[in-house]
Amino acid sequence: MLLLIKNGTVINPGDKTEQKADVLVEDGIIKKIVSGQSVKADRVVDASDCYVMPGFIDMHVHLRDPGMEEKETVETGLKAAVHGGFTTVVAMPNTKPVVDNADVVNYVHNKGKNMGLAHVLQAGAVTKGQRGEALSDIEGMVEAGIPAISEDGKSVMNAQLYREAMTLAMKYDIPVLAHCEDINLVNGGVVNADETTEKMRLKGISNSVEDVIAARDIMLARETGAALHLCHCSTKDSVKMVEMARKEGIRVTAEVCPHHFILTSSDIRENDANYKMNPPLRTKEDVEALREGLKKDIMDVIATDHAPHTAIEKGMGIRRAPFGIVGLETAAALTMTELVDKGYLTVMQMAEKMSYNPAKILGLEKGVVEEGKEADLVVFHPGREYTINPDDFYSRGKNTPFAGKKVKGMVMATIVGGRVVYEK
Structure with missing residues (x-):
C-alpha cells in the first residue's frame, strides 16, 4: 500500500532540516521525500499548513x-x-x-x-x-x-x-x-x-x-x-x-x-x-x-x-x-x-x-523523517486553536489541571508503521 502525505512542511531533527515536501510511504517505510512531483497513492493525507514530524x-x-x-x-x-x-x-x-x-x-x-x-x-x-x-x-x-x-x-x-x-x-x-x-x-x-x-x-x-x-x-x-x-x-x-x-x-x-x-x-x-x-x-x-x-x-x-x-x-x-x-x-x-x-x-x-x-x-531507530526509515509520523497543525476538554480524551483518566485552557496546536493524523491509526 502506498500512502502519500502531501503539502506539509517536513521537520527532520536527524539532520535539522525543514522543507516543504510530500512524503511517500510504501509498506510501512518512507520511500521518498519529494517536492513538486505528481505522485499516485492508495491513500492521501493532506498536510497543508501542517508540520510532518517524526x-x-x-x-x-x-x-x-x-x-x-x-x-x-x-x-x-x-x-x-x-x-x-x-x-x-x-x-x-x-x-x-x-x-x-x-x-x-x-x-x-x-x-x-x-x-x-x-x-x-x-x-x-x-x-x-x-x-x-x-x-x-x-x-x-x-x-x-x-x-x-x-x-x-x-x-x-x-x-x-x-x-x-x-x-x-x-x-x-x-x-x-x-x-x-x-x-x-x-x-x-x-x-x-x-x-x-x-x-x-x-x-x-x-x-x-x-x-x-x-x-x-x-x-x-x-x-x-x-x-x-x-x-x-x-x-x-x-x-x-x-x-x-x-x-x-x-x-x-x-x-x-x-x-x-x-x-x-x-x-x-x-x-x-x-x-x-x-x-x-x-x-x-x-x-x-x-x-x-x-x-x-x-x-x-x-x-x-x-x-x-x-x-x-x-x-x-x-x-x-x-x-x-x-x-x-x-x-x-x-x-x-x-x-x-x-x-x-x-x-x-x-x-x-x-x-x-x-x-x-x-536506542531506537526512530525519531527522524528520512527515506528508508520506518514511517512513524505525526501531522501537526501548529495554528489550530481549541479549548482542552477532558470529555474529548480517549484515556480513561480525565484528571488534568488544564481543562478549559485555550491552546494552539492540534494533531491531525498519526501514522504508525505506515498505517494511519488516528485522523482528525
Whole structure:
C-alpha cells in the first residue's frame, strides 16, 4: 500500500532540516521525500499548513495494566497516545503485579501489538515488587525486550542495591530511568513547600526531596558508567546538576513534563486534586529554570508522566487523593502554546525533545523523517486553536489541571508503521 502525505512542511531533527515536501510511504517505510512531483497513492493525507514530524515518543507513561484497569488499559492508553501524536510510549512498571519479570513484560508487549496502535515498550522494575530489597530479574527482562529499568513511583533508597542495578544496566546497555524522591524527606507532604501552600494549610514537599536523590544518582552514574535519565525534573537545582554532570562527562539526560514547565503552586485551586502530582508544582523560579534548561538543551526530553486515576479517587481532595495527572493528549499542544509560541523552543527543538532525543536515549531507530526509515509520523497543525476538554480524551483518566485552557496546536493524523491509526 502506498500512502502519500502531501503539502506539509517536513521537520527532520536527524539532520535539522525543514522543507516543504510530500512524503511517500510504501509498506510501512518512507520511500521518498519529494517536492513538486505528481505522485499516485492508495491513500492521501493532506498536510497543508501542517508540520510532518517524526512521531512523538513518550518515555514516561503509566498504562496501569495489569491490575488497575479501572484507571487505564493498554488499549485506552494507546488510543490516547495516538490521539496525542505519540507513536511509541514507554510504560512504567508500577502495576499490579509489578513488572519485575519477563512474563509481565511479555503480557504488556503482546497486548500492545494486538492493539495495532502505538508501539508500547515496557520498562522493568529495578527491584522485586518495587520493595527495594532485592533486584528484579533484570537479565530476563532484557531478553524479553525492556528498553530500560525504572523504579518509577519511588526511589530505591538502598544506594548499594541501586549501584548494583546501575552496573547491570551498564552491562546490558540500557538506561536507568530515575524517579528522584527521598521518601524520608517527604514526611507526608502533598504539595510544594512554599508560602502559597502554607496558606492552604497543606503539608509541603521541599525541593531537597528531589535534589538529594538526583545528586546521589548522578554520583552513582559517574561511578558505574551507567546511562542515567532523570524523570520529571521539577527544580531549578536539577537543571544545574544536569548541566554540571554533562561538563564532567557523566552520562546523564533529563526530562521535563508540561505541568512542570507551565504551572506553579500558586495556580492550585482550593482542594482540587487535579493539581496534585509527584513531584509537585513548584515556584515561578523553578518553572523559569526548567524553561531555560529546555531552551538551552540542558534538559533533553519533554515527557508526560501520564498518570490516570478515577474520578472518585481524584474527588477525594488534595490531602487524600493519589498523585498524578494525564498528559498524552495535551502535551504537544501545551508545548506549542507555552514553549514554541513564546520563543523558548523552535519547532525543530520540539521535534528533538519529543521524538529524536527520546529515541537516542532508548536506542531506537526512530525519531527522524528520512527515506528508508520506518514511517512513524505525526501531522501537526501548529495554528489550530481549541479549548482542552477532558470529555474529548480517549484515556480513561480525565484528571488534568488544564481543562478549559485555550491552546494552539492540534494533531491531525498519526501514522504508525505506515498505517494511519488516528485522523482528525
